[in-house]
Amino acid sequence: MEARLTDSPDAPLDDEIDLAELFSALLSNWLLIGATTALFSAAAIYYAVWVAEPTYDAGAKFAFEDGSGGISLPSELGGLAALVGVSGGTSGGPAQTLEDRIKSRDFILKIAPEAGLFEDPEVNPPVGQVGPVGALLIAAGISEPPTASDAKEQMRVIDWVNESVSVELGENGVVTVATTHVDPHRAAEITNTIVNHALATLLEDQERKSRAQIDYLSKQLLDVQADVEATTASITEYAVENDLASDQELARASAQLVLLREQRDSFRSFLAALDDLQAIAEKNDILTAPLRQQLVTDHPFIRDADFRRLLSWPSSPVNWVLPDAIQLATARDRTTQRLEEVERTINEFEEDARRNASAAAELAALEREATVQKTIYEVIVQQFETQRITDGFVASIADVYEMAVPPVQPSAPNNKLIAALGLVLGLVVGSGLGIVRSMRRGVLHTANALSDAMNGRIGADRVAKYFGGRRRPVDRRIAQFEKRPHNQLDEVAVEIAQGSPKRVLVLPTGSEQVAGAVGLYLALSEEGPRCAVVDLTGTLDLKGAAPAGEEGSLDRFDLASGPTVFKPADKTRVSPFTIEQAVAGIEHEFDRVLVICPRVGAGAPIAAALASGAQRLVSVLGAGRTTRQQTDRLKALRDRFKISQQTLILE
Numbered sequence: 296m297e298a299r300l301t302d303s304p305d306a307p308l309d310d311e312i313d314l315a316e317l318f319s320a321l322l323s324n325w326l327l328i329g330a331t332t333a334l335f336s337a338a339a340i341y342y343a344v345w346v347a348e349p350t351y352d353a354g355a356k357f358a359f360e361d362g363s364g365g366i367s368l369p370s371e372l373g374g375l376a377a378l379v380g381v382s383g384g385t386s387g388g389p390a391q392t393l394e395d396r397i398k399s400r401d402f403i404l405k406i407a408p409e410a411g412l413f414e415d416p417e418v419n420p421p422v423g424q425v426g427p428v429g430a431l432l433i434a435a436g437i438s439e440p441p442t443a444s445d446a447k448e449q450m451r452v453i454d455w456v457n458e459s460v461s462v463e464l465g466e467n468g469v470v471t472v473a474t475t476h477v478d479p480h481r482a483a484e485i486t487n488t489i490v491n492h493a494l495a496t497l498l499e500d501q502e503r504k505s506r507a508q509i510d511y512l513s514k515q516l517l518d519v520q521a522d523v524e525a526t527t528a529s530i531t532e533y534a535v536e537n538d539l540a541s542d543q544e545l546a547r548a549s550a551q552l553v554l555l556r557e558q559r560d561s562f563r564s565f566l567a568a569l570d571d572l573q574a575i576a577e578k579n580d581i582l583t584a585p586l587r588q589q590l591v592t593d594h595p596f597i598r599d600a601d602f603r604r605l606l607s608w609p610s611s612p613v614n615w616v617l618p619d620a621i622q623l624a625t626a627r628d629r630t631t632q633r634l635e636e637v638e639r640t641i642n643e644f645e646e647d648a649r650r651n652a653s654a655a656a657e658l659a660a661l662e663r664e665a666t667v668q669k670t671i672y673e674v675i676v677q678q679f680e681t682q683r684i685t686d687g688f689v690a691s692i693a694d695v696y697e698m699a700v701p702p703v704q705p706s707a708p709n710n711k712l713i714a715a716l717g718l719v720l721g722l723v724v725g726s727g728l729g730i731v732r733s734m735r736r737g738v739l740h741t742a743n744a745l746s747d748a749m750n751g752r753i754g755a756d757r758v759a760k761y762f763g764g765r766r767r768p769v770d771r772r773i774a775q776f777e778k779r780p781h782n783q784l785d786e787v788a789v790e791i792a793q794g795s796p797k798r799v800l801v802l803p804t805g806s807e808q809v810a811g812a813v814g815l816y817l818a819l820s821e822e823g824p825r826c827a828v829v830d831l832t833g834t835l836d837l838k839g840a841a842p843a844g845e846e847g848s849l850d851r852f853d854l855a856s857g858p859t860v861f862k863p864a865d866k867t868r869v870s871p872f873t874i875e876q877a878v879a880g881i882e883h884e885f886d887r888v889l890v891i892c893p894r895v896g897a898g899a900p901i902a903a904a905l906a907s908g909a910q911r912l913v914s915v916l917g918a919g920r921t922t923r924q925q926t927d928r929l930k931a932l933r934d935r936f937k938i939s940q941q942t943l944i945l946e
Contacts, residue, residue: 313747317730319740323919324729331725332718339717340710347713349705353482354473355490357695393470394462397493403456404449410488417477418455419448460489469696479701486699498692515675523668529661549648555641562634565602568594569627572606572618582617605629737923742945745916748926749943754790755783756945758915762812768836769815773857776816784813787913787942788820794940796910797882801891802902802932804925805917807832809946813915814891818858824886829861829878831869831901832891837862847877859885871904878905889913895925906932911940918945 321328396402403412412418432438459475472490476482571593575586590597591612597603598612605626608615618626739745742753761781762772791799799817803810811834818826828835829849837860842850848868849861861881863869881888890909892902906912914929933941 313741313743316739316741316744319919320733320738321726321729323738323740324725324732327732328722328725328729331728332721335721335724336714336717339713339720342717343708343710343713347708348477350475350477350707351479351482351702352473352475352706353479353486353699353702354471355486355695355699356469356471356697357490357494357693358468358470359693393472393493393497396496397460397462397472397489398457400453402492402496403453406488406492407449407452409492410485411481412452412455412485413448415481417481419451460485470693472699474699475706479703483699483701490695490698494693494695501692519668519672519675523665523672526661526665526668552641552644552648555637555644559634559637559641561596561601562630562637564594564596565605565630566627566634568597568602569605569623569630573620573623576617576620576623579617582615587612587615738919739916739921739923739926740919742918745918745921745926745945746943748923749914749916749930749941751941751943753943753945754787755781758784758813758944759806759809759917759946762809766808766834766836768838769840769854769857769860772812772815773819773854776819781816784816784944785820787944788817791817791911791913791940791942792821792824794911796940797887798878798905798909799887799889799911799913800902800905800909801889801913801915802895802929803832803892803915803917804895804922804929805915805920805946807891807894808834809917810915811835811891813913813944814889815857817913818889821858821887825884826887826889827859827861827881827885829881829888829890831863831874832893833862833866834891835860835862846880848873849877849881869901871900874901875904875908879908882908895928899928902932903935906936906938909936909938911942912938913942913944915944915946920946 407413461473461475463471463473465471472486472493474482474486474489476485568590571590575582575590579586600610602608603610606615606618606622733740739748742756746753758781767775801810801814801817811830811832814828814830815835818828837852837854840852840854842864843853844851845864846861848863848865850864852860852862854860861877878888878890890905892905895902912929912933916926932938
């Protein structure tokens with residue numbers, strides 16, 4: 296298929312990724328990827344089984360009791376108690392601060408002797424032995440001998456607890472304290488020590504807070520009682536000076552105001568309708584049906600009895616008559632008077648409403664203050680009584696569901712997970728190495744990549760499968776072509792014939808045998824002009840045929856049922872100059888000469904010598920066997936000798 300020296304519209308953009316090319320590149324490096332994956336998987340399994348030291352998790356579970364964070368109050372009192380700073384109790388407070396308490400420096404150093412953390416080699420490793428080099432450095436005064444210090448040991452213990460002890464709060468309120476250790480018995484022992492000390496510390500804090508609350512509540516009780524009495528007296532005094540029914544009067548006045556405002560709006564609408572009637576009366580003598588309909592549409596309320604009564608109109612709109620100027624003036628005056636009366640009444644009611652609202656607001660504020668003071672008093676009394684009752688009572692702060700026991704199975708390493716990670720890492724690294732290897736080799740694997748590299752379209756593909764893998768004599772090849780033709784190669788032959796080239800170069804990047812078969816097929820497809828094939832690869836098997844003559848350094852073979860074939864008589868005598876002379880001589884006798892050149896790279900000098908007189912290039916490309924360097928050479932050859940006609944054939 297012909298292709299000009301322009302980019303193919305179907306070629307992928309530079310910033311696009313050809314997934315098919317990427318997959319083919321990975322597939323071509325399957326051995327490298329498989330070996331890398333196997334190596335990483337074996338290394339991961341070796342690490343998990345023989346290198347990684349197993350660790351064990353031992354956990355204790357408990358839940359804080361309701362009210363452990365303080366005294367529990369009734370729901371109707373708890374909210375108001377919180378407003379005044381009185382604690383109503385909470386069950387989530389200790390759980391939220393438990394981890395901070397456990398991982399605090401003071402707590403860790405307090406439990407470290409009992410838990411044996413300083414003597415544990417996992418927590419506090421012993422000072423390492425000094426080797427020969429270290430001994431020399433110490434003797435020379437360059438280095439100091441390793442010594443253990445209390446500060447360093449404490450820091451190691453604190454760091455280990457922060458890393459190895461975890462506290463988790465479940466959705467159902469269950470707290471889990473877990474310790475990770477290489478020894479399952481030590482993991483359980485450390486966990487139980489931490490839990491016992493943490494709960495005991497929280498209980499001591501709770502008892503101390505309760506005693507402090509008793510002293511505080513005793514003082515506040517008398518103050519709140521005095522505030523309640525003062526507020527009650529203020530309400531009584533205000534009730535005498537103001538009407539106690541301020542709220543009811545405010546509600547009644549508000550309802551009347553709504554009705555009065557509606558009347559005011561109606562009277563204003565009446566005046567607007569009277570203005571429209573005045574305009575109609577100035578232009579018309581009678582009230583026609585269209586005018587009446589327009590009035591009803593603009594002012595639907597004129598059907599009401601109040602408005603009709605102003606103009607002495609009957610209930611039926613058909614009998615309405617256009618009022619005269621006196622009637623309109625009378626109606627407007629009556630409506631205006633009624634509107635002014637309503638507005639005066641509205642102003643009076645609004646003033647009364649403001650006074651009533653102010654009085655009601657003051658009364659409501661006093662009542663709210665009294666309610667708050669009484670609630671505070673009840674809360675303090677109840678909490679005070681509860682504190683007095685529970686004073687000195689020792690209770691548990693949490694329900695322990697299970698203490699830590701030495702685990703049987705290690706929690707880490709997860710051998711299956713490590714093996715899976717090794718497998719995935721091997722695939723990723725192997726794929727990366729395969730891609731890098733393909734990029735360095737520059738091999739193109741797909742038709743799209745080859746088409747993009749050559750700036751052309753593929754005229755025929757999968758021709759190697761059509762020709763077969765075995766080498767066959769020319770007569771059998773010709774019989775195969777005649778019995779089962781290749782449609783795409785026939786189209787390529789037709790397009791070559793349309794261009795009428797004198798010299799056609801067949802340049803393979805992969806199999807020279809396939810290129811020879813392609814050249815033979817294209818020569819057989821030429822029906823009109825006399826065509827010759829110059830086989831510089833030596834892949835055409837002319838078994839049993841004797842040379843009919845010579846043309847320079849080439850032997851001539853005249854086939855009975857095929858084109859004339861020229862082959863080098865002695866490959867050692869083949870040179871670019873002699874081949875160019877021989878092909879030039881052949882062109883004097885034949886209308887078209889198809890020259891099958893050696894593989895691109897090996898036969899570059901010969902191809903360059905023959906390209907100067909060529910009008911078309913037929914590039915036989917092998918997917919997975921063609922490198923970008925070969926395509927660059929083909930394009931350079933094409934551009935250098937300005938060969939405008941190009942055909943791409945894929946093996």
